[in-house]
Amino acid sequence: MADGIVDLSTTGSSGPLGPPASGGAAAHSIDLVKTYGKGAAEVAALAGVTVSFEAARFTAVMGPSGSGKSTLMHCMAGLDAPNSGRTYVGEQDLAKLDDRGLTQLRRDRIGFVFQAFNLVPTLTAAENITLPMDLARRRVDRDWFEYLVGELGIADWLSQRPSELSGGQQQRTACARALLSRPGLVFADEPTGNLDSNASAETLAFLRLSVSELGQTVVMVTHDSLAATFADRVVFMADGRLVAELASPTAGSVLAQMRELRH
Amino acid sequence: MWRVTVKGLLARKLRLALTAVSIVLGVTFITGTLVITDTLNSTLSSLFGSVYQRVDFQVQAPGVLKIPESVLGRVRAVPGVAYAAGGVSGYARFVAHDGNPISTGIEPAEGLAWVPAPALSAHQLVAGGAPTNPHDVVMDQATAKRYHFAVGDPVRVLLPGGEETFRISGIAGFVGAGDVPGATFASFSLPTAQKLFGAVGQLYTIDVLTRPGVNKQLVRQDIARLLPTGIQVVSGRTVAEQQASSAAQSVAPLTTVLLVFGLIALVVGAFTIFNTFSIIVGQRTRELALLRVVGAGRGQLLGSVLLEALLVATVASLVGLGLGVLAALGLEALLNALGVPLPSGPLVFEPATAAAGLGVGVIATLVAAVGPAWRAVRIPAVAALSAQTEEPESGSKRRILPGGVLAVLGLGTLGLGLGHASLATVGVGALGISVGGAMLAPGVARPFSSAIGTPLSRLLGISGHLGQVNAMRSPRRTAHSASALFVGLALVSAVSVIGASLAQAATSSVDNAIRADLIVSSSSGTLGPGVAREVSALPHVSSSCLAYGADFEVRGSTVALKGICTSDLAANVILRIVAGAAVPALSRGELLVDATTARTQHLRVGSLVSVSFPEAEHATIRVGGIFQPNALIGGYLVGDRFFQTHFPGQLPGAVLVSADRGYAGIVDEEVNRAVASNPNLTVQTRGQFEAAQTAAVDQALGLVYVLLALAVIIAFIGVANTLLLSVFERVRELGLLRAVGMQRRQVRVMVRAEAVIVALFGAIAGVVVGTGLGAAFTVALSRQQAATAVVVPYESLVVFLVIAILLGLAAASWPARRAARLDVLGAIGVE
């Protein structure tokens, strides 16, 4: 198990795919603008967002529904292209990559946990976990795999299909997939949005652990102020803009900030 | 409900188009076939209608009988008869200026006697005059125009007795019809025609025109009274119908084949339609359930889905009708290219064709849509609330038992059919096996896909594995996609087994037909009198043998009879006698029959057969021997002496030539030089003769393959259709795969792998079942007719599988590209 931790820290910081040293940012954006629709129906999902997510830190993104949280995540993960502004993963300018390059970047350097529909229904849990590695035709590090499934408590479910798993088990399987390739950066979009409080707590505890003990960088979009307290830092969005920021959040400080945003 | 249906349809334009494609193709095929058939029939009947419209009666000699010329004078003397003209016809073919014989669609090329009475003649001079002396000929207008002949020109004509040069005395067209492409005629004076066609002192027909105002029935009775027994008189309309129907019959096998393929195409298309509607209903589960929640009744839902089917079917069938007319043009060209020339005329589009095309397209679609519609109706209202989007799989298990029972019953029936040598029973059994097999397919689709997919995932990695599990996820859908292929390939395989078996049977009757080095034959059917003598006198010819051919009647039906030399028979012809004797029996004037004829006619050595010859003589003849089928001879054989006594003056049809050992090449050259001046004659070596005989079988098979290929292509459009619908159904999943790092190329590989698995599933099942059925049919056929050993053409079957894989890949190309281009955010969009 100690091997796994050592492995991550070495490849994570100095490997070719690891997070960059400069400024300690695993990803950052400059003046991002993204609009949907045309003319009168035009909506600015992002109205100029400049943000940086430091390496080996757990950042939460909060804000009211429709404030642009998901759009920000999509643009920064190379899933969507902004109308203007720049996005970087490490040193890499995403605008310089074509579809092939973006796909490779997502496969090798970014892990994803979504709110729902995280797993391919025809594949078993184990196959879902190794999917990005299999797509890259890379060898799976068995020790690391065993460590992750052990830590997440899903070792008994590996040969089941997603439809046979509970919501919490599905999210933990998604977490294992996100971390298996040691991506350096994990994006989680409301990972606990569909879970009961027990399952939420387990998932959040694991994300916390992956940052504190494994040196992972996690960016998590959430609605839930309790979830935000697991983070090192919370950024608040409203109407497509970054409006506030909290370091070392507590339930009280997050709630207070949210209440303020609503006014 | 109407508004909901129409709006729903418009919202799903692409799916609509995809469903429509299969209907369009099936209807196109059927319409094209009907248009071709009607066009042919109308061309033929207008031709013969115009020819016989002016004739009141015709005196005819049925079968092989001929009319003594003296009857003509007596008919002319009957009160009320205005004109009567004797007719004689036979092979006659013009030679163009370039030396090539002029070949037309209708065979045999028609030579006839000029009718001097314009009131009675079907032909009308447009230039020059009637043939008056033995060197005159009247040429038809179409040929004269096309090949640039004018009155007074000399023209070479190929005739049963060889080639002769005539002077064009006149050019004529059809009365009322002018020139009819494809209908050539060469018209001679009656005595000339009688001499050329071996009917001196005889007539084949007498056309009669009555005086205006007489009672035609009385005239007819008077004529009938003076005719010798066996000769009859019929009305002009009857003659036209007889002629048109016999011409139509000569193309009937072709049109039947086309129609059968039209139906096959539609059945294959119906599988696709069924599949498409199943998927659409599956995808609309939530929408339909929601309609139930807000109060739509079951009847309304059923109506809505069926109405959708009806609308799609109507529009698609109309498009199919239009395309069918175009296809008819294409098919005509295709058949011509394949060496099946057809007389051409303006395309005929009957209202019945429109009704058939529309009716069949709409009914097939509705039948195919009933199952899915019924499933839609049974959707519980709570389904609106569940996330389930894929179709339920409950039905597949319920069909295994009846499917198995049906397949077993089919097998039993097939066995019964084989036991009783009944092709029809075998056919019913084959149908049972096919339908039962199709019903069983969902039950085996999963293990089958798993088995085929495993090497693929080994080869292609995770993309191949995903293709494999996608093919396995909905066994019913996989089975339905594959069903169309299954039917198509089963047919192709069955036909190729039957074809290979027949071809081999033909080859064996050809390979063991002649021993001679050369065979000289004539396109007119008979050699000139000098040819045989000239050829056999050439140096280094060791022996020669004359073969004759003519029609006679056996037990009331007209069949072909061959006469063969008895002196040098063994040196030139291979007669594999299975019972009785060869030369001694032939010399005694006995009849030899081949084994097939012996079986179907229940003849054995010593059987007595009643036969009749052209001079109206009846005779009883003893069967003296039975031989293995021989391509040169056919079913019935007599000795040359016997033949000549019954067909006096008949010229030989072919001469077989054997060379001294080592001189075959030299004799070949000499014979060719000797007959070079006569374009009617062909000289074939033994090898060429054998090749020419099997080429006929190959050509027929080629046509069948082209048509079946169309059915298989329709099946593949079905696969493409299903794949595309599956791709749309899996948008979220594809988005997820792309998000976590699947390259576009890998998406394409995944879709293609699925297509290949589906294609192989259908193809392997089809080839296996088709081969079995083909073998069964061959066995049944061989019990009923010719002894035929089952030949399995393994190379062809492997080629079919490879083609199936390639077509599977082709079918996947569009869906794969669509899938690769889908929006990544599709999976993770807010909903």
Ligand SMILES: Nc1ncnc2c1ncn2[C@@H]1O[C@H](COP(=O)(O)OP(=O)(O)O)[C@@H](O)[C@H]1O
């Ligand atoms: N594909 C899209 N088309 C049109 N509008 C969109 C699309 N995606 C998001 N939006 C709009 O952009 C804004 C931000 O959306 P989103 O980033 O999903 O917000 P959040 O995740 O904070 O709830 C919202 O107003 C939403 O309606």
Ligand SMILES: [Mg+2]
């Ligand atoms: Mg969101």
